[in-house]
Amino acid sequence: MYIDSHCHFDFDVFDGQRDALMSRCLASGVGGFLVPATTHASWSKLASLIVHYPEWRAAYGLHPYFLRDAKLSQIDLLGEQCDADRVVGVGEIGLDCWPDAVDMAVQIDFFSRQLSVAKSLQLPVIVHARKSYDLVLKCIKNVRFQNGGVIHAFNGSIEQAKGFLDFGFVLGIGGTITYPRAKKAHRVLAALDSKAFVLETDSPDMPLKGFQGEINTPLSIPIIAQCAATIRTENVEQIAIQTCDNLLRVFPKWNEGSL
Template sequence: MYIDSHCHFDFDVFDDQRDALMSRCLASGVGGFLVPATTQSSWSKLASLITYYPEWRAAYGLHPYFLGEAELAQVDLLGEQCDTDRVVAVGEIGLDCWPGAIDMAIQVDFFSRQLSVAKSLQLPVIVHSRKSYDLVLKCMKGVKFQHGGVVHAFNGSFEQAKRFLDLGFVLGIGGTITYPRAKKAHRVLAALDSQAFVLETDSPDMPLNGFQGQINTPLAIPIIAQYVAAIRAENVEQIAMQTCDNLLRVFPKWNEGSL
């Protein structure tokens, strides 16, 4: 079985096809889905959907790129939201240095506060870190966060990878590695220990090479696994088994619900 460790299956773009797509995913061997929220306004929809799909697990958080619509008071609601059934992490949270993102001081404030919520609940986090790995690590050190999680869409150096791994994190590997030009990502992936990464799609975003312009879905997970296996000179069954084991290790609450 495969698990998609990061898919936004709750997004409106899937509303008309979600049941059919779920059936196709299960038939293709993708049997687990971690769905992280991005805004407080999306929490209630996700909470409803995870009661309908037993294969889903949820994370709740305030995504750094959408903090323009957020208020600090929403962080005060986060702890209660995360202390519910089938919630395995706080996320998607982090820092985004991409053009158009909100002021970094505001991002750091929200991120640090959400890390503190996760720390108080002893929950791992799902970290969005775009051009901000060193600052993310600095924030974690400041909060003394030690509960690990996943660094979503990791695209940093091996040295940066090691710093996250030393804190109990694993790295999210997705569509980026299907592109021939992603030489650095290939080198880092090949050098990682087998316990260091999980598979993800970031559906409906981050389409695979050859699928540009199309809506990405968790059906891409077996394809990503094939690329990972080729880059690491391993067989795809090993990749499926090890990445599931890695995810269950990092998210110990996963099996409090049944897959």
């Protein structure tokens, strides 16, 4: 079985095709889905959907790129939101250095506060880190956060990877590795310990090579796994088993629900 460690299956683009797509995923061996929220407004939809899909697990948080309409008071609601069946972590949270993102001081405030909530709940986190790995690691150290989680869509150096691994994180590996030009990502993936990474799609974003312009879905996970196996000169069954084990290790509440 494969697990997609990061997919936005709750997004509106999947409305009307979600059940059919779920059936196709299960038939393809993708049997687990971690769905992180992005905004406070999206929490209720995800909470209502997860009731209908026993294969899903949820995380709740405020995504750094969508903070323009966010309020600090929403963080006060995070603890209660995370105290529900099939909620395994806090996320998607983090820092985004894209040019049109909100002020970094605001991002750091939201990120640090959400890390503190996760720390108090003893939950792992799903971290969005775009061009911000060193800043993210600094925040993790400042909060003394020790519950680990996933660094989503990791594309940093092996030194940055080691920094996160030392804090109990694993690295999210997705469609980027299907592009031949992604030489650094290939080198890092080849050098990682087998316990250091999980598979993800970031559906509906981050399309694989050959699928540009199309809506990405968790059906991409077996392709990503095969690419990872080629890069690491392992068999794809090893990749499937190890990445599932890694995810279950990092998110210990996963099996409290039915899968």
